Amino acid sequence: MVDKTENDFRYLTDIIEGDVYIGGAESHIFRHIAIIAKQLQEQYPNVRYHLSSGNAEDITSLLDKGLLDFALIVHPRQLPHYHYQKLPSQDIWGVILPTTDPLAKKDSIALEDIQHLPLILSRQAVTKTQSDNQLLNWLGDLNQLNIVSTFNLSYNALFMVEESLGYLIGFDQLTYNPNLTFRPLEPLLTSDHYLVWKKDKVFSAAAQLFLDKLQG
The missing domain is CATH 3.40.190.10 (Periplasmic binding protein-like II)
Structure with a gap:
């Protein structure tokens, strides 16, 4: 957690680079994440992505601990303390x-x-x-x-x-x-699948860039 926090602040510069941490279960829906990452890579080649696989319980636990920026899950209605974005496939x-x-x-x-x-x-x-x-x-x-x-x-x-x-x-x-x-x-x-993130989460520049692209 300390290493992740240091990395987040290390890249708070005008040149966007750094790390985005995403977790989720095994699903072809992850292809949508890969498409966004590829689009961003062309303009921001120094943004790196770290993927974690697990079931919803494992992934939301990592999200709660601040070890993930985003989680791909099926049931956002059970997470009132999270923002979420519905992904365009099932x-x-x-x-x-x-x-x-x-x-x-x-x-x-x-x-x-x-x-x-x-x-x-x-x-x-x-x-x-x-x-x-x-x-x-x-x-x-x-x-x-x-x-x-x-x-x-x-x-x-x-x-x-x-x-x-x-x-x-x-x-x-x-x-x-x-x-x-x-x-x-x-x-x-x-x-349906949703990308979720904590409502009180302070994103790194790289993670915020990813979210903006997702919602754009």
């Missing part, structure tokens, strides 16, 4: 499964298709602390499900799917493994 919820699985022949997956099958779920998704947890509402009574594994980030969990341990419920575009495929949930379930 994630689609679905099932990631082997391409050879019989369910891969379906266009979409209903709850009755997987209710008694082994499931691999995000720990955040099955936490009842969020009043607007869409996936939890879709799943219904967790005691009626066969949950064989949970995860906080999907990369390692995908190996479980590849070895046929279970069916992973998560966002689209999480895997480029040719042995796995994605089928959306039925009825369709989507999540």
Whole structure:
């Protein structure tokens, strides 16, 4: 924290340079962050970006401690002490499964298709602390499900799917493994994403530049 604060003030000059700290879960929505960073790099080549991956609980904890400038999350309504900016795309919820699985022949997956099958779920998704947890509402009574594994980030969990341990419920575009495929949930379930920051946050020049570009 001390190092980050020193760096923030070190670059408070007319020449904008320095560090921007951004955290979030694994999602293709991060591409929007990358596009903004690339646009800024052409004019401000000395601005650097530091990315942290984690679930919403981990990332907001870092945000609260001042170790991040921004966090990419799904549920801003649970964070009244934050400002937030909605990003211009959505994630689609679905099932990631082997391409050879019989369910891969379906266009979409209903709850009755997987209710008694082994499931691999995000720990955040099955936490009842969020009043607007869409996936939890879709799943219904967790005691009626066969949950064989949970995860906080999907990369390692995908190996479980590849070895046929279970069916992973998560966002689209999480895997480029040719042995796995994605089928959306039925009825369709989507999540908006937001970039959030603390209301009392004093930004470095680099972080303020990033925010201005995001909101511009």
